Amino acid sequence: MAEIAQERAAKQLRLLEQAIDSGRLGPVKRLVNTLSPAEIGNLLESLPPAKRQVVWGVVDPEDDGEVLVHVGDEVREDLLRAMDPDEIVAAAESLDIDDLADLLDDLPDTVIDELLRSMDRVDRERLEQMLTYDEDTAGRLMNPDVVTVRADVTVDVVLRYLRLRGELPEATDHLYVLSRRRQYQGRISLAQLLTADPAVAVNRLIDDEQPGIPADMPAPEVAERFANHDWVSAPVVDENNVLLGRITIDDVVDIIREQAEHQAMGAAGLDEDADLFAPxxxxxxxxxxxxxxxxxxxxxxxxxxxxxxxxxxxxxxxxxxxxxxxxxxxxxxxxxxxxxxxxxxxxxxxxxxxxxxxxxxxxxxxxxxxxxxxxxxxxxxxxxxxxxxxxxxxxxxxxxxxxxxxxxxxxxxxxxxxxxxxxxxxxxxxxxxxxxxxxxxxxxxxxxxxxx
Amino acid sequence: MAEIAQERAAKQLRLLEQAIDSGRLGPVKRLVNTLSPAEIGNLLESLPPAKRQVVWGVVDPEDDGEVLVHVGDEVREDLLRAMDPDEIVAAAESLDIDDLADLLDDLPDTVIDELLRSMDRVDRERLEQMLTYDEDTAGRLMNPDVVTVRADVTVDVVLRYLRLRGELPEATDHLYVLSRRRQYQGRISLAQLLTADPAVAVNRLIDDEQPGIPADMPAPEVAERFANHDWVSAPVVDENNVLLGRITIDDVVDIIREQAEHQAMGAAGLDEDADLFAPxxxxxxxxxxxxxxxxxxxxxxxxxxxxxxxxxxxxxxxxxxxxxxxxxxxxxxxxxxxxxxxxxxxxxxxxxxxxxxxxxxxxxxxxxxxxxxxxxxxxxxxxxxxxxxxxxxxxxxxxxxxxxxxxxxxxxxxxxxxxxxxxxxxxxxxxxxxxxxxxxxxxxxxxxxxxx
Incomplete structure (x- = not known):
């Protein structure tokens, strides 16, 4: 990594330690809450346990879930130990389903039960379906929240549907075109919807060159495909080509970084998920x-x-x-x-x-x-x-x-x-x-x- | 990398070698032209020089430029040596400006001259501006092809403008909002344009949370920012906050992979750009x-x-x-x-x-x-x-x-x-x-x- 990226993170760490040592929580809180959840996670991993708990206490509860997703397994356990069940449920509820599936293994059983009860039926079924796939496969990486359209409508219909629907899921760059049986047929980009003649039918614009990714494809293979084809997102399908969800490039970036770390650390017999400050x-x-x-x-x-x-x-x-x-x-x-x-x-x-x-x-x-x-x-x-x-x-x-x-x-x-x-x-x-x-x-x- | 990703690439290699050994170019050509330029590049790197030239000869000329971008420096020199100047110019002309800037250092001077003459004035000036930035900085990674809008128009005006304009640059997920002096003010996502009320003014939707990336920021720092904030693209600005271009996530994925390779190979005193089959x-x-x-x-x-x-x-x-x-x-x-x-x-x-x-x-x-x-x-x-x-x-x-x-x-x-x-x-x-x-x-x- 670059000198400057290191220095930036190291400077945040230095400032934070000074703020903690000064004993006043106000500056600590202000500093922490200017950072992204990934950056907060990185800082928490850099701190010895006592200081870590101080900082964890001032993180905006809205960010708690995202921060938990971004730290190694061992630090995560450490952070979860300091939370009461209600806080954990609240943190988990704020997450997208793919992140929640990632976190679930580390949560206490009582919390999982309560969490499942608090979800609506659709989300619960989606989550349960994701959990049937092995960890580190496409089925666990995907987010089931996808916008789909039918091939036999016009662009104008799609545009009116989107305006009614409101906000799209994050990193949506394509809508997926499905058959009546929810089978994946192809995709249509938002850019195309914006530039096409509204009277044109969707099936004239459909791009069927991107195949659906089977839900049991291993994560590194998914990453390889994304890198080889410069995809930003890709549809995930089951064995009958029925659309299950969508993988986005930000998850792929995480996979690639984790793979590189796993190899570097593993060659020295180290576990990349270990806490720098484990006992x-x-x-x-x-x-x-x-x-x-x-x-x-x-x-x-x-x-x-x-x-x-x-x-x-x-x-x-x-x-x-x-x-x-x-x-x-x-x-x-x-x-x-x-x-x-x-x-x-x-x-x-x-x-x-x-x-x-x-x-x-x-x-x-x-x-x-x-x-x-x-x-x-x-x-x-x-x-x-x-x-x-x-x-x-x-x-x-x-x-x-x-x-x-x-x-x-x-x-x-x-x-x-x-x-x-x-x-x-x-x-x-x-x-x-x-x-x-x-x-x-x-x-x-x-x-x-x-x-x- | 996963067993399966390896096996898939290794299988392509095996099939290709069989086809070459059979002595008929038809099957070789059919096989090669089902692959993406990144996959073709990987295959070319796997082949000893004689077979490499056979395969390079059957690659669709339209893909030549992209393939050259995807191979290591030494294999690239080997491939360029087999092309005549006209072919090189044609290959280079098919590239986006950011890829062209990446390739330019390896081209013969006569080819560069001809290439610059064949470009229109705007593109030539853009390319020359990119070349003023150091290699491995944001200024060299960016693509100057960006869609911009003004803050004081309505969504409806933007939608009509986009329809007139036609196709958007690849991986466009946001339009950038500029001041009269072309200073970067914020961005507006395609998803928002599709879901917003057309009568609303752009400045009501503008997202000013993503800062512009300075053109001299080193590439690893750019990658770090993308990973920490889950960006798909980011605007690049000069010291006066004037918009210069846009970096997309596919380039960031390449940076992250190259960094990991550089570290693994460098620790053993190896150069990741060396040809596996160098003399x-x-x-x-x-x-x-x-x-x-x-x-x-x-x-x-x-x-x-x-x-x-x-x-x-x-x-x-x-x-x-x-x-x-x-x-x-x-x-x-x-x-x-x-x-x-x-x-x-x-x-x-x-x-x-x-x-x-x-x-x-x-x-x-x-x-x-x-x-x-x-x-x-x-x-x-x-x-x-x-x-x-x-x-x-x-x-x-x-x-x-x-x-x-x-x-x-x-x-x-x-x-x-x-x-x-x-x-x-x-x-x-x-x-x-x-x-x-x-x-x-x-x-x-x-x-x-x-x-x-």
Whole structure:
């Protein structure tokens, strides 16, 4: 993100902290209520629990629901804990149905019951229908509030209908044209309605190029379609092509941002929904899991080294140089892995492609291996004046870079076949491979060449 | 990205490769021309150069311009090289001005001259004005094609004007209300025009809550505003609040995706605009730079080890165990760094916050350090039956995890102050610190405790 966007949010945070520290609620309140719910959510996530509750107390109750939608799961639980059931019901009632469906899992059962009772029948049925779809599918992202028209009327009729109807749902850019059985037939843009001859029939203007999105389509696939076709909104349909609702681009923007965060955080074994200020014992437990996994892989590499105690005892230079071989392999492999993960995410990898990429990467690794083998071999020769050691060092470098390239290509393909996200698990496994291979090749060659 | 989105693109790629291999252009052409320009761009990026040229040859000339906008810089150069100047001019002429401004830097000078000559005066002046703004600012993202109205007319007048005007620019959701001096005063949505009483004056409906975006605002900041306020489009103004153009959400979606890619690729020292199938020598040179940087840091860690040859000669177990200490520090530090980089990108870090986070992270590191120190110390005791070695191993683990937590918090703050993006450079520096600290603390303590 840009320097300036950071600075702006950081400045809001600084001003807010000063206002809280001054002990007067008036300035805090004034500051908070100039911000959008997304910005307030971001600020709440930045504050330690005590200050967070102070700020949460002054947020305009009308914004409460929207703010809850915009914070991570853990901070949300923290905020909900401070509200009494009536407040939660009031906050939830102010939300659009798609946002409400998003929030519902985190609400206490008693609140959910009361909320359902307070809704009118149509909204309740719509909500219940949305909840039949899995989280992170089109059916849960959609908003059932849609304006529809019939194909056999004229533009003039539509214009009069809209004027009678009044306000349109937010981000409405198209009306959807339905058959008598509520099946989706196409769309007509507001811009067309404004510029067309009022006497023209709707079916002359209908755009049937945008297909309906099946309600069970996964959210990332929905995002991909929006991005590829520059859509602002898209209709959601059931298996019989009956219109269920509409997904708007603002939800898609949120998906894309969350995906990017999930990958960046997940690659380091972190949960993007965790509270920055979660209690220390909880954070310790969470981090311990990842450290434990890594410890196992580190012991594996260590066991490899342990098999070469002979050469390590006699040639101390081996212990000094071996981390260099392992580390260069890790870096080279991570580059190939990153490239592959991205290409796979974009669907740019096919069987014939993978073979080509493997060939290219092995060639690149060979070229770089020889280059850096000469460099590090030369340095080792200068420092230790031992040609056999320099040779073992250089040769191990070439071997490990090639092994790194091969694992960088194969590992993500293998992980995907096993149903594991290579973006999350690939790094740990790859460095285990390059560590073990680096230690084994260098210490093995050293044993052969130096202990003759 | 979702399994399914990948599979869909990968399936298109497979079908396309089969069609190319069959040697008949008909099926290739039919397949390609069912796809959107973004999808075609993605496919072209997935193909090795020879096949890429075959597919590029059958793309509908009408789509050429849009496809060129959707591929990375290096593939774009490759595609442009295969076109003659007339084709390039024709492709460029089909583009909106904002896309054309994006493409212009990559075109040969002779083509640019011809292109400017072929444009009408208004468009040429608009393009020249856009080019006065830096790349990746609002002024380069905007499209000058905007529908404006005056505040003192009635809705009915606007409706008649729109009907006379005909088609509106793509993704038009609001008309902008200007003063006599073309200063931006507010906006009015198409939905309002459709639902309002035609006799009402525009100034009664005007929404002045969305401020104009200054033309020099950096692109990531623009994206942040769109995401925080759920905008579909936003007006761009100069320093005198005169309306220059309009940014639409589809460009913002591209920015957000590019940012995420830039961070993921940049952290591994890769350029997201590089061609997957660039010639091997070029790729080798590029990768060599990153490996060279890493080699320097690896030699630094190696030099640290070299200072403890005494203990390594006498206690071979030290060589076996030392990578474990270094690696655990690297993992723990990367977790803290990732967390900090994300919090900083969201503007969630202030001075008082950073102190709190440091305290928390050091406490978490201490708790995890003691936990894993007992575990690894116990294992070392079992394997080597040497209490002093186990003590040195455990203590070094605690020290290195605490050092990792402190560098994880301080390093990104320091890098940002130096104007370096911590997301790109942080990882290399952090692991250098944890490697050196891990080796020094373990080998140092071992020297003290074991060589008495």
């Amino acid at each position: 220390v014992p909880r954070t310790t437990r969470r981090r311990a899991v990842w450290l434990g996994i890594n410890l196992l892989t580190a012991f594996l590499a260590s066991w490899v080294i342990g098999n070469f105690e002979g050469v390590l005892k006699q040639v101390v230079a081996c212990a000094v140089l071996m981390p260099i071989v392992a580390s260069m392999g890790g870096v080279a492999g991570t580059q190939v892995l990153t490239l592959m993960v991205r290409a796979m995410a974009l669907g740019q990898v096919s069987a014939s492609n993978a073979v080509l990429l493997l060939k290219r990467e092995v060639l690149v690794a060979l070229a770089n291996g020889v280059l850096w083998a000469c460099a590090v071999g030369g340095i080792a020769l200068l420092v230790y004046r031992d040609a056999w050691l320099a040779l073992a060092f250089g040769a191990a470098m070439v071997i490990n870079l090639i092994a790194a390239a091969m694992s960088g290509v194969f590992l993500p393909l293998l992980l995907r076949r096993l149903g594991i996200d290579p973006a999350l698990a690939g790094g740990v496994i790859l460095t285990t491979v390059t560590d073990c291979c680096g230690f084994a090749s260098f210490l093995g060659l050293s044993t052969l060449l130096l202990l003759r | 091997v020598p070029r790729t080798t040179r590029r990768r060599a730079v990153w490996l060279g940087i890493n080699l320097l840091t690896a030699f630094l860690a190696s030099w640290v080890i070299g200072n403890f040859e005494g203990v390594l000669k006498q206690v071979v177990a030290c060589a076996v165990l030392m990578p474990i200490v270094a690696s655990m520090g690297g993992v723990a530090g990367t977790q803290v760094l990732t967390l900090m980089v994300r919090a900083m990108a969201l503007g969630q870090v202030s001075a008082s916050n950073a102190v709190l986070l440091l305290k928390r992270e050091v406490l978490v590191a201490l708790a995890n350090g003691v936990l894993w120190a007992c575990a690894v110390g116990g294992i070392a005791l079992l394997v080597y039956r040497d209490a002093w070695l186990a003590l040195a191993f455990g203590a070094a683990m605690v020290i290195n995890l605490i050092a990792a937590a402190m560098s994880g918090v301080f390093l990104p703050l320091l890098l940002r102050r130096l104007g370096i993006d911590p997301a790109l450079a942080g990882g290399v520096i952090l692991t250098t610190v944890t490697d050196c600290c891990g080796f020094a603390s373990f080998l140092g303590l071992s020297t003290l405790l074991l060589l008495r």
